[in-house]
Amino acid sequence: MSIKKLPVVIVLVIGSIIMIFPILSLLGASFKTHTLVFTGGIIPQHPTLKNYATIFSSNIPLLRWILNSISVSIIASLIVVVIDSLAAYSLAKLKFAGRNVIFYVIVSSLMIPPIATLIPMYLEFSSANLLNTYWVLVLPYSANAFGIFLLYQFYLGIPDELVDAAKVDGSSKFRTWISIFVPLSTASLATLGLLTFMNVYNDFFWPLVSTNSNGMRTVTVGVALTAIGQYTTNYAELMALTFCSIIPMLLAFIFAQRKLTQGISTTGFNL
Amino acid sequence: MHSGCTQHWGDNMAEYNSGLATLHQPIPTRKRSFKVAVLDNLGSFSFTVPYLVAFILFAAIPVIFGLYVSLHDWNPVTGAGQFTGLSNYLQLFNSSTLAGHDFLIGLRNVVLFTVISVPFLVGIPTVVSYLIYCGPWKGLFRAIFFFPSVLSVTAITTVWSWILATQGGLLSSLFGIQLPWLTQQPFAWISIDATTEWWSMGFNIVILYAGLTQIPTSLFEASRIDGASPLRIYFSIVIPQLRNIISVVTVLGTIASFNLFAQSYLMTSGGPGSSTEPLTMFIYNQAFNEMKMGSATAMAFLMGIIIMIISFIQYRVARDRG
Numbered sequence: 001m002s003i004k005k006l007p008v009v010i011v012l013v014i015g016s017i018i019m020i021f022p023i024l025s026l027l028g029a030s031f032k033t034h035t036l037v038f039t040g041g042i043i044p045q046h047p048t049l050k051n052y053a054t055i056f057s058s059n060i061p062l063l064r065w066i067l068n069s070i071s072v073s074i075i076a077s078l079i080v081v082v083i084d085s086l087a088a089y090s091l092a093k094l095k096f097a098g099r100n101v102i103f104y105v106i107v108s109s110l111m112i113p114p115i116a117t118l119i120p121m122y123l124e125f126s127s128a129n130l131l132n133t134y135w136v137l138v139l140p141y142s143a144n145a146f147g148i149f150l151l152y153q154f155y156l157g158i159p160d161e162l163v164d165a166a167k168v169d170g171s172s173k174f175r176t177w178i179s180i181f182v183p184l185s186t187a188s189l190a191t192l193g194l195l196t197f198m199n200v201y202n203d204f205f206w207p208l209v210s211t212n213s214n215g216m217r218t219v220t221v222g223v224a225l226t227a228i229g230q231y232t233t234n235y236a237e238l239m240a241l242t243f244c245s246i247i248p249m250l251l252a253f254i255f256a257q258r259k260l261t262q263g264i265s266t267t268g269f270n271l
Numbered sequence: 272m273h274s275g276c277t278q279h280w281g282d283n284m285a286e287y288n289s290g291l292a293t294l295h296q297p298i299p300t301r302k303r304s305f306k307v308a309v310l311d312n313l314g315s316f317s318f319t320v321p322y323l324v325a326f327i328l329f330a331a332i333p334v335i336f337g338l339y340v341s342l343h344d345w346n347p348v349t350g351a352g353q354f355t356g357l358s359n360y361l362q363l364f365n366s367s368t369l370a371g372h373d374f375l376i377g378l379r380n381v382v383l384f385t386v387i388s389v390p391f392l393v394g395i396p397t398v399v400s401y402l403i404y405c406g407p408w409k410g411l412f413r414a415i416f417f418f419p420s421v422l423s424v425t426a427i428t429t430v431w432s433w434i435l436a437t438q439g440g441l442l443s444s445l446f447g448i449q450l451p452w453l454t455q456q457p458f459a460w461i462s463i464d465a466t467t468e469w470w471s472m473g474f475n476i477v478i479l480y481a482g483l484t485q486i487p488t489s490l491f492e493a494s495r496i497d498g499a500s501p502l503r504i505y506f507s508i509v510i511p512q513l514r515n516i517i518s519v520v521t522v523l524g525t526i527a528s529f530n531l532f533a534q535s536y537l538m539t540s541g542g543p544g545s546s547t548e549p550l551t552m553f554i555y556n557q558a559f560n561e562m563k564m565g566s567a568t569a570m571a572f573l574m575g576i577i578i579m580i581i582s583f584i585q586y587r588v589a590r591d592r593g
Binding site: 005008009011012015016018019020022023025026029079082083084086087089090091094095096097098099102106109111112113114115116117118119120121122123124126127139140142143145148173174177198201202204205209219220221223224227228235238239242245246249250252253257258260261264265 | 311312313314315316317318319321322323325326328329330331332333334336337340345347350399402403405406407410412413414415416417418419421422423424425426427428429430431433434439441469473474477478480481526529530532533537551554555558559564567568571572574575578579582
């Protein structure tokens with residue numbers, strides 16, 4: 001590292017502290033007692049697990065919320081990855097009448113702002129009597145046009161010779177998809193899956209309006225409503241609750257940060 | 272899927288037959304029976320069916336049904352009421368009606384938020400991504416700046432509400448800065464803006480950084496040999512080369528800012544007064560507290576149209592400048 005780079009490093013380090021400090025102080029505060037939550041810096045002098053114990057023995061179904069969020073996000077991501085990959089494969093590599101029309105209709109749906117479809121979708125699920133179920137928390141995310149676009153671009157780049165060779169070998173279209181296109185695109189599929197997982201796990205507006213019982217809440221909504229309601233005065237417990245709520249995303253970040261950033265980079269290039 | 276599998280045999284047979292045919296005839300005719308062609312088309316199409324079902328149910332129907340709802344009085348419990356024509360839309364342009372008044376305030380608030388937040392959301396990441404590009408430990412710094420983006424809006428607003436709390440907040444207890452961050456203007460907007468920047472800046476840094484790595488390094492080397500200062504390189508190489516990505520980030524940032532909801536809902540409840548209440552929150556109240564689904568959908572559609580127009584103009588401006 002040359003001396004000329006020192007100012008750059010200093011600025012980046014200050015920036016990094018600003019980025020990380022709030023979460024570290026959250027973690028620190030979650031181990032403090034209620035009365036000491038604002039004193040003595042971010043490292044607790046007398047760390048205690050009392051806040052966590054209180055939360056898990058209270059009537060807040062935190063574990064249920066986290067499990068709701070995780071299962072809903074995983075199922076939605078799997079659905080998106082499978083159906084988007086199938087459709088993108090067909091749109092990019094198979095020829096059929098109306099293919100271009102379908103592709104342009106799907107891509108232009110990227111412009112529809114989510115707010116415009118939110119209320120009609122709520123009424124749709126309401127008339128199907130599916131509000132406040134896992135269906136309503138999973139299904140709306142399956143119409144993911146971004147994934148189609150992402151995989152379409154990738155599949156276009158796979159040479160036609162591979163498809164033709166598979167065809168000559170007598171492999172069916174489905175077989176070609178599963179034995180050539182899926183293996184070649186695992187990186188893109190994983191990226192799409194992760195981005196979908198993150199979006200669904202962190203979504204706020206839709207789970208807020210589409211669920212109404214405590215047991216069906218996702219963790220983002222559940223914690224938010226608890227925070228507004230009963231914990232506004234006890235910051236230490238609120239911090240412990242919040243920290244628990246972000247553990248799954250922290251793990252995803254630690255293990256898949258590279259994939260996530262890759263996916264987001266491609267977002268920028270594709271649009 | 273099954274139909275895709277089985278019908279393919281027919282497809283193969285057709286290929287095989289036409290292959291045989293070409294062996295016997297000097298001029299290849301590529302004649303396939305109509306039935307085989309239809310089946311082949313259907314087989315290829317069948318791969319899109321699972322997605323298309325989702326698309327129709329959760330994108331197409333909501334748009335069409337929403338248009339229908341917006342032309343009616345619509346109660347979520349009793350369902351469709353009277354057909355009201357365009358009056359749900361027309362009232363939004365008349366600020367003497369309640370909905371029009373709300374729409375105007377919400378629009379004004381969200382435009383104010385967007386105008387303040389987007390320059391920071393684009394400006395700071397352009398600089399930071401360039402610093403990361405120039406400095407050491409690129410992967411580490413990129414990861415750190417990206418980190419808040421993976422957190423939920425609940426988590427980040429909880430943390431920042433605690434940091435900013437006037438009585439006993441972290442800022443007031445650690446640094447003695449006691450200001451009504453969440454309860455008075457302009458502090459309420461500053462808080463919501465700053466929290467949003469902190470939360471979503473990393474997303475743009477990642478995109479812009481990826482753009483920087485696409486710039487040919489020879490450009491940087493050439494200008495360094497010519498003795499250009501880092502500042503000069505930034506303005507005459509980095510910014511022009513990143514123009515496309517900067518415009519993408521600007522459009523995405525504008526759309527996201529226009530959709531502001533949870534930060535206001537959770538940090539200030541739209542207050543003080545309704546000065547931080549964005550359009551989305553008025554729509555939410557109209558639909559789920561006032562139970563006026565028709566009028567709320569009309570508001571959402573008009574908001575959607577406004578977003579589309581703004582994005583379109585931004586794209587055009589960015590394109591024409593280049």
